[in-house]
Each structure stands twice: as C-alpha cells, then as structure tokens.
Amino acid sequence: MDEDLNSTVAAFRRLVTTINRGKTHERLTEAAGVRLDRPDVQILVHLLDAGEPRRIGVIAENLQVESPHVTRHVAALEQRGLLERVRDPDDGRAWQIVLTEEGAEVASRCRRVTTEWFEGALADWSAADRAELSRLMSKLSDDLCERMRARLVIK
C-alpha cells in the first residue's frame, strides 16, 4: 500500500527528470524540424490543444507562468509569423492570440513528436494496459492538479 505510493512517486520523479532535461527538448525540435525554445513550443502546442484563440492571460494561467513571460514569447512568435495578435472585440485592453496556418502546422509537428515517444514506449503494451494507463493518468492529473490549485486559492 505505502509501497505502491513510494514506487508511484519514484517512477513519476524519474519521468519528470527525463522529460525536463535540455537534451530532450533539443531532440524534440530536431525531430520536428523546427528551431524553437521550450516556452515557444509550450505556447504553440497550448494554442493548438485549445483549438481556438486565447488571451495572453489565459495562456499564462494555463501554462502556470507569469504574463510577462508569455508576452515576450508571443512577440517573438508573431515576428516569425507563427501566430497573430488580434484585438479582443469585447475588451479593448486584451488580445486574442491566433495561430497562423504555419504556426498550427509547426505546433502539430511538435505535439506529434511527444505523442510518438509515448507511442513507442507503449508499443508492446496490451490494449487493456494502455487503456488503464490512460484512465489512471487522467484521474491522477485531475486529482493532483485540483488539490494543488485548491491550496493555492486558500493561501
């Protein structure tokens, strides 16, 4: 029981360490054929996942970073023609960030690389195990993220 808990945490820690190292990002961009830094990719993929324009503030909240960080990277991505900033029709202070066609394509390639890494790792798994992993990982994500968010609000 407690043994399960420890091994879950340890396995998760190993995954995070591997995913977060610089080399991993380097390989991702190489495989995707793009030259983007990590925050750039995160913003593009977030917009692609969202499937619709998003404000700076919403992007920042979702990626859980501060807004000046998003501002800077969005500016760079706009320069490169991967996204556009459109005035929010409902609020003159805000912008809607929209992927360009090229931006969507680049984001899609980046997202695909990560998916393929998982696909490769799960290739030998039974369909049942893959389905269970999906169910349990989603549940863990929901429960853990909700708890973290809840405590933030209290504080």
Next chain:
Amino acid sequence: MDEDLNSTVAAFRRLVTTINRGKTHERLTEAAGVRLDRPDVQILVHLLDAGEPRRIGVIAENLQVESPHVTRHVAALEQRGLLERVRDPDDGRAWQIVLTEEGAEVASRCRRVTTEWFEGALADWSAADRAELSRLMSKLSDDLCERMRARLVIK
C-alpha cells in the same frame, strides 16, 4: 486506442506543468520547513533515495545535468552542513558525497511532502487502482526512459 494515447499524453503534460512551476517548489520547502532551491532538494533527495554515498559524476548522471551544476550546489550544501565530501578511497580524483544527519533529516522531510501530495490525491482511490497506477507508472517510466536513453547513445 489512439484516443487513449492522446489523453495519456495530455494528462501527463498537465502533471508536469503543475509539478514544475515555481510556486510548487515554494510550497514544498515551506511545508518541509526549509530554505533550499530546487537543485539543492533534488540532490539531497537523490542521496537519500540512494541510501549510500555517491560521487559528483554519478549524481549528475542520475539527475541528468552537467557536473559543474552539481559541484556548485554540493559546495553550498556542504557549507550549510547538510552533506560532507569525503575523498574516494579508491580514486584520488573523486569524492564521495555523504549526507550528514541533519541533511538526511531535511531530505526526508522534503521527500515526505511530495509523497503526501500524492497520498492526498489518491486518498479516495480504491486499493486496486492505486496498485494499478503504481504498476503502470513504473512500467511507463522504465519503457520511456529506456527509449530516451537508447536514442541518446545511438546518436
């Protein structure tokens, strides 16, 4: 099938984003009652997990960072009395890094906080689901990390 894969990756991405934000580390150290930066905690917890002295190079390899990074943080932790550097008896160039009693205690408190976060999130889960999560998370970690490592070597 492919649906499972996408939801697994998306859930994982959310988890990593939450775990990696600055606030999360802030709350960890606050809960553990220590003032340490992120690499400090990683090094201490790694030594605690290892359960025995480790060389600088081994720590770096395990945390998947370059050795100068470890050197600097180890020096700071030594200053604070949380670990000691002992000449490797078998190799005059190397050091064995040993947790002091206080260092082990601090590491233990930090590790405990993370474990408690997971414990809280899994509190309502059935014993069966918790066991399954442990099994599948470990398997995923093994398979994914092995694949990443393998490709690094090939390259």
Next chain:
DNA sequence: TATTGTTATACTCTATAACTATA
C-alpha cells in the same frame, strides 16, 4: 479603482569551455 498587457530588471537553473589534479 481594478484589470490587461507591456517594459525593464533581476534571479534561478543549467550548459559549455577552459582548467587542475590524479589515473
């Protein structure tokens, strides 16, 4: 007066290169 986003600045984390001391 509160909120959205920007500009300016500084701090944390990590990598690379050049070095030293031992093998």
Next chain:
DNA sequence: TATAGTTATAGAGTATAACAATA
C-alpha cells in the same frame, strides 16, 4: 592521454515591479 571534479562564464527560463491603457 583520459578521467573526476572545479572555476568561470554565458544562456535559457521565469518572476517581480513599475507602468500604460482600457474597463
């Protein structure tokens, strides 16, 4: 000559503070 670790430096990633414009 190769390896373990260190020192010096630079770059990426992110936060904080002060500000502008709009609500």
